[in-house]
Amino acid sequence: MAYIKNTWYAAAWSHEITRDMLARTIANEKIVFYRTESGEVAALEDRCPHRFVPLHLGKLKGDIVECAYHGLCFDASGACTLNPHGDGKIPRAARVKAYKVVEKHSIAWLWLGEAERADESLIADFSVLTDPSFQTVSSYLHVRANYQLISDNLLDLSHGQYIHPMFANAEGPPRFEPEKEPADHEVWAKFSRPNQYPNKYFQMLGYPSDQRGDHRNFMRWSSPSLLLLDVGMTGVGRPVEEGLSIPTSHLLTPETDCTTHYFWAMSRDFRQEDVALSEQLLRVGVAVFDDEDKPVIEAQQRMIDNSELMSLNPVLLQTDGPAVRARRVVEARLQAEQAS
Amino acid sequence: MAYIKNTWYAAAWSHEITRDMLARTIANEKIVFYRTESGEVAALEDRCPHRFVPLHLGKLKGDIVECAYHGLCFDASGACTLNPHGDGKIPRAARVKAYKVVEKHSIAWLWLGEAERADESLIADFSVLTDPSFQTVSSYLHVRANYQLISDNLLDLSHGQYIHPMFANAEGPPRFEPEKEPADHEVWAKFSRPNQYPNKYFQMLGYPSDQRGDHRNFMRWSSPSLLLLDVGMTGVGRPVEEGLSIPTSHLLTPETDCTTHYFWAMSRDFRQEDVALSEQLLRVGVAVFDDEDKPVIEAQQRMIDNSELMSLNPVLLQTDGPAVRARRVVEARLQAEQAS
Amino acid sequence: MAYIKNTWYAAAWSHEITRDMLARTIANEKIVFYRTESGEVAALEDRCPHRFVPLHLGKLKGDIVECAYHGLCFDASGACTLNPHGDGKIPRAARVKAYKVVEKHSIAWLWLGEAERADESLIADFSVLTDPSFQTVSSYLHVRANYQLISDNLLDLSHGQYIHPMFANAEGPPRFEPEKEPADHEVWAKFSRPNQYPNKYFQMLGYPSDQRGDHRNFMRWSSPSLLLLDVGMTGVGRPVEEGLSIPTSHLLTPETDCTTHYFWAMSRDFRQEDVALSEQLLRVGVAVFDDEDKPVIEAQQRMIDNSELMSLNPVLLQTDGPAVRARRVVEARLQAEQAS
CATH class of the missing domain: 2.102.10.10 (Rieske [2Fe-2S] iron-sulphur domain)
Structure with a gap:
């Protein structure tokens, strides 16, 4: 590969x-x-x-x-x-x-x-990781799957509804906003849940369980596989700045064709000194990525064996748009590099 | 494959x-x-x-x-x-x-x-499995060998003399009766021991150890790999109906080229209510198939690696006749299916 | 292969x-x-x-x-x-x-x-193994590496300075004496340390730690991969016969392309009756070959995967001379055998 x-x-x-x-x-x-x-x-x-x-x-x-x-x-x-x-x-x-x-x-x-x-x-902007106004917890995960299967996962967060009980919402999967602009080095995958009750994650972070709000999950993908999620919740119709924000970094590095180094971090600009919260966020991250995403992605890898996913003609849904765009960017850069 | x-x-x-x-x-x-x-x-x-x-x-x-x-x-x-x-x-x-x-x-x-x-x-006739006049014990075995290596095993029961102490007989391997008719979807492999003392299996089932009798092991193979063994013992020259009969089912299903699902069952039309005997038969079956046949067949698979057995020109004995016939039936059906 | x-x-x-x-x-x-x-x-x-x-x-x-x-x-x-x-x-x-x-x-x-x-x-001369004037300890080691990677190791004993603390010497790696004659069935790899203090091995064998002497490590390789090391130490300028001598046999037999049977023995013509010394030598041999050489050689094998070492164009040092000569002898004999 x-x-x-x-x-x-x-x-x-x-x-x-x-x-x-x-x-x-x-x-x-x-x-x-x-x-x-x-x-x-x-x-x-x-x-x-x-x-x-x-x-x-x-x-x-x-x-x-x-x-x-x-x-x-x-x-x-x-x-x-x-x-x-x-x-x-x-x-x-x-x-x-x-x-x-x-x-x-x-x-x-x-x-x-x-x-x-x-x-x-x-180098893509991950300055949030060292921004003094944020508190960050980070970890590392080894995944026995191709790195693009993981970026596919991260670019279609509708899976949260099915795989992650903590991110599921009573009103079903989030709303997807397709991108209009052609992709260059960046792709955006925007999912949102306007005017809904908080999921367990936001409840854990302190959002009142009986209060509706606007959730957002805006994922920025940078070539070849560096992702930063702008995830947050604020009052219905209120500006983003008022609410909770936990920018989450996902840095995927191919190890071999079928294994990946997965570096992740959760940053927050509230309760920065709260060590117990930091520990809790780390535990949640490990539970979500290691115990919930990883088994499914590794099962997917075993199922497609060593094939390249797209060569198997997967059925595509609207929500696959960002993942497909990202794969095209990689493919185009690879071809350009091999041509020169 | x-x-x-x-x-x-x-x-x-x-x-x-x-x-x-x-x-x-x-x-x-x-x-x-x-x-x-x-x-x-x-x-x-x-x-x-x-x-x-x-x-x-x-x-x-x-x-x-x-x-x-x-x-x-x-x-x-x-x-x-x-x-x-x-x-x-x-x-x-x-x-x-x-x-x-x-x-x-x-x-x-x-x-x-x-x-x-x-x-x-x-569907081949395995009605004995649900016949109310029979009591049946059954189990499942996963074997790391091609399914045809297992049907070869079952179609040449002369191996019982060497692999299975419980089925061995003081007078040596059983008599083999070659089939005359050409095989279509069925092959018969008939082994018998006329006028001999019972082996340990029949002794366990109650046949008097000091009394001679006629044993039979008549294996019916149905394409692609479904086998039913008519095994029994009766007095010398006496009709089959008088003696012990334990029809034994062997259903072989290829999992992959080198692994097999092996479903087996032992049925009997005597002492049907005897729970201890059922448990004993189950233990014997597990001992015989799991502990005695399986290691030898898996060693055989490792020895031939992923090759097809017949491509390695094995030496053939008379007792291989049924196994060879069964392989030919499978081969002919495969070719017919691929041609159409 | x-x-x-x-x-x-x-x-x-x-x-x-x-x-x-x-x-x-x-x-x-x-x-x-x-x-x-x-x-x-x-x-x-x-x-x-x-x-x-x-x-x-x-x-x-x-x-x-x-x-x-x-x-x-x-x-x-x-x-x-x-x-x-x-x-x-x-x-x-x-x-x-x-x-x-x-x-x-x-x-x-x-x-x-x-x-x-x-x-x-x-058959190459390993009569030392049964010579009654020597006491011999021997063992067997299974190595997951091609046999020639092990003979390379044994034909370049300069590695002792780096891998084996017991064989290292304060004055650095030994002096290498290149062979002049063309190799036929035998190759010699001669390393020596004239006029130096004993390493830990010779100290263990009784050579006074404050007394200089001449060390020698003369390895005889016989085709295809049978090695006998004349290893000893004697007073500066004194004849070999006066000093300690521990002829060490290394018999390498390819098992598969990437695994080897390694039979080794240490013989000695002094303190033959000393059982504790025999046990100590056996422990040293196991520590040196199993714990120090084997991990490095197996890492080397994994690094080159299934490639033939020379096909990867390794950088060659002067001290690789004997190993290269030995590989050439094997290659020539192989080609002669395949031609006839």
Whole structure:
């Protein structure tokens, strides 16, 4: 399966990258991440070019990785700095690929493609994750399904009515507002429930259960698979700013063709100091994503085996519009990249 | 691997199909079974045509299956009856295959092929299973081997002498009577032990250990893999009716190319009220099929890997005659079906 | 993957072959070993030609193997001696391959190729294993990696500095002496540490920790993958005979393309009666090979997947010379065998 190379992937939460080497496969490329002594993130091909032992099995000495097997040393640029054997000559081919990584919004963003095209300004806006006026809880989930099956899930939140008791509503699935504009790098999937009683989630967050209001679930998808949900509830007809708002980040990174790194976070601009609420939100997120979405998406993956979903001619509903648009954006970028 | 479609497969014991959905793969087709409110058996393709989530993960509401993911609803005919989203239109392609199922002899029989050719009278006779003059114990076994390896086993009962201590006999393997007639939909494999002392099985059933008699093991195979064993013992030269008789049913249904659903039952027309004997027979059956046949057949499957047995040119003995005939019947029907 | 057939493989330690049948796969061939009543080693294709059940599931009766399934009997020559069914005729094709096995140096050596070319004098010299002036401890290790990845490991002992704390030395990796002569059936890989303090291994064996000496690690490789390490330490400039010597045998036998039987032994000509030292050496060997080499080699195998190492263009260092030479010998013999 082909992946867009010249784009930013969420490789890790910043806090995951330390002085202990972290091995992680991204879009089928095996990579070892570590933090240099000066605090930068280094990302190297996780395979010694000598005998192909994973570098993460070795030792980090200063900013240098020493291979576990025969002690070849590589610096953060991927250059071999020491061959401790025989005449000590370093063969020209003795180097590993070094990847460009940028830290922003508490995420380590990885560029798989040509380093000279790695433009930081292309990173989608997830500033909410580090905005001091928000309190954020975050986690990581490993899913045995292709990343696009998960973005399909997130771009059609009507599933909440069926899969997530906490998000279901007595009046049925939400109203869907189809997008009019053609998609470029972004797709919006807007679901709303005007003038309804709060679901269990908003009740938990403090919205009075006997009071109607306007719910919104506006999902922003950025290529290749970075999603930010503007989810909130406010009084009927009242401005958004008055109500509860919990921007929720979903960063999907293909690991292999059939597995995905799923980084998620829930931010809020109310009761920021309430530790119990933070813990509760984390528990809810784990319950919803791990226990409710994941089994269904993995069953879907097993059902389609290794096929590409669209090649199986799925029946399409109106609510699939955003997911289909997003897949088209990815496909177009892939083809453009392969053509050039 | 190809399977005969226009034939009846044993899909389940009738009692297995309830108001809880049962997912079962038959000849590589994933199917969900349930009982409608009126008690009929419904069998649907176990894959929502929208996002390919298995339907059995959803909810049964009346006779309707609601998909777990986005709530599409399907009735027992496979038609989509509700799209709860957007404009609510039901796409023409939104349907799943519905299979013809007939209940007979306590078995739910499944027809994989063209519904209009599903003729109930073609179901092989297993009326002994529900005959009130017989008491029957039954069970289910999952075997990691192709179904034909199991029918080979059952069509050459000379293996009992080696694999099953309970069926072995001091005078060695049984006498084999080759069939003369060409096989059509049925094959007979007749083994007998005239004028011998009873094996442990017949001793357990009450045949005096110091008294000679005539044993018989007459296996009837019906296409594609439904076997009924007429097994019994009577006094030397005495008519069959006088002796013990335990007709034993073996219903083999391919699950995948290398796995099989094995439904078996032992019926008897004596000591019908003897609950302890029923329990003992069940224990013996489990010991014989699960613990003795299954490991050998699964080892055989691993040895031939995914190859078709006959393509490996096995050495053939006289006692393989029935198994070879049965395989030829299947092959001929398959070719006929593929030609038409 | 192709394997040299006309060569001797270490199939088992002699003591492993008893009156209980031993199933072992060698170079992808499934073989059953047993000892005849007269004490000879028999080795038969582990697959009954009738229904392909592994023969080792059957019974050993005298020198005869009776198949578990239908009781066909085979003698140590592979001939079928009994068909207990029907007319009892033995089909001409009813035989299994019998392999030539020779016991020498406490090893059962297997010849996969043409029996008439099986020349005992071609067995590499491992007489140290049974030499009464040596005490030997031995063991067996199953490795999930191609056998050549392990011989690569053993032919480049510079890895000891990095993987094995017990073999590491304060002055760094050992000196490598490249071979000058072209390789035929043997390759030598000579590493030494002249005039250094002993590593932990030699300290454990009694070499004074404050006394310099000359270490040597001279590995002899014999085709296809039989290695004998002359490892020892003696006073600076003193003759080898004065010092400690622990010839270490490494017999690598391909099981499948990605798994290996690894038979190893440590022999010594000092403190032969010291049982505690024997136990300590065994523990060290297990720690070094099982816990230190094996994980790295298996990680290497997973990294290269099923590829042949050299096809991936590894960077070569001077110290890879012997491993490359050994691979060339194997490749040349393979090609010669396939040409003839």
